[in-house]
Amino acid sequence: MERSKTFCIKPWMHIATYTTGEALMCCVARRTAGNLNKDTLEDIWNSDHYKQARLDMLAGRENAACVKCYSEERAGIKSHRVVENHIWEIGTPSAIQPSVGKEFIDDLISKTNSEGYLDSKPITFDFRLGNTCNLQCVMCGPKDSSKWVNFGHSIGEGKDPKHWDTTPFNWVEDQSFWDKQFLPLLSNVKHMIIAGGEPLLLKQHTRLLERCIAEGYSKNITIRYHTNGTVMSPKILQLWEQFKAIDVCISMDSWGKKNDYIRYPGNWNDIRDNIDMLEHSPDNVIPRIISTVNAYNIFYMPDFANWLLDQNFKKLCKFKSSGNGLFTIAYVHGPTHLNCKVFPEFMKEKITRKYDDWYTEMKKSRSMFISKAEDFDITSVHDLIPRGLMIDVRTAKQHRIAKASERIDDIYSIKDFMNSQDLSKHFPKLIDYTHKIDEVRGTDFGEVFPEMKKMVNEPH
16 A cells, blocks of 8 residues: 555554644644543544544645654655654664554554544553653753743743643553553553653653553554653663563763763763663663754764764663664754754854865764674664574664664754754854853853854854
């Protein structure tokens, strides 16, 4: 069955949640399908929102909830939609996230009636289990971080009461939701995403893992975490060992004091200690980095790539789509003043030149880089290969080499995203915001990012 140009697998497989109980088709969707404080999972699954999205995608129409992916694709960026379609339908030889195959997806589509109703159950969930967090990242807000509630008001960002309503988190603690709505679906679940807040600080997260283990389904479930990397414990590693695979996505936007500035008040030494713990974790635990490109770190992303390559980690970012020691990329779209498109033209030109120079050097040294991608132990990943897929060492190495090269190109394409739109009218807001957070936090942007400060102050 041929897929339309707007097709995404998510409305046929997936329900995502916000910390406030809002339910969406995926984590980057722009419109909600319901709210778990008042709507059931069953109601949401075949809501008008989901049904219309399925019909739009089958007809090749762009759905309004999916504007983020479509905008990235028009900028030449590989969107979340494109990546997820590939993983779920085709898979990769070493994919942690399970693939279901073309026939399975065709069957789901065939079960969709003329009104968009789907006679099947979701197999993957994204649970944001509350806003409890120990950080107040610069691009975050109170719905995703409890640390932001007072901080936001202190910097004058809390003027809209609706945006700052942090009360509707009760759905997470409603045990009837888990017993009566989620538990009947558990035997069907193949994959979960768990985030927060900081998920490893949330009590409901531990209870959820223990319930999956107690019901006997954990060995069939792959879990992807989004964590800030500041929290880790032997207990959680013991629980993770009971699952099919654990994909630990560490949100890390740079290294050292740069990461601490963006993900304030993070402690880089703690993060390094936790990376070391993950380096010695059970074989089914695969750590990788997702780096969020924003106005503060865009100039330093090539440097971050070089730093990671120099570390020669044993496990971190040496598996799945991360290539050989590099990171997966996400983009800050809002708040607009932290979008990397916000810079005036003269700054974009200097940033672009840095990416061009880095890419030229990477091409010169690519043979060395690629040879490193060949140097890995395939025996540690055999159990994570999707069932029914046989793979030999040579094929696995070829895949890793291809992914390593692809990741270089992905990093280079960051400058294309930056140059795809002029948002420079919001640049004064970035300057003002930076001054405010430095004043409240006692930080110094210029001390942490001297090259960026120099660039702003240089005549042009």
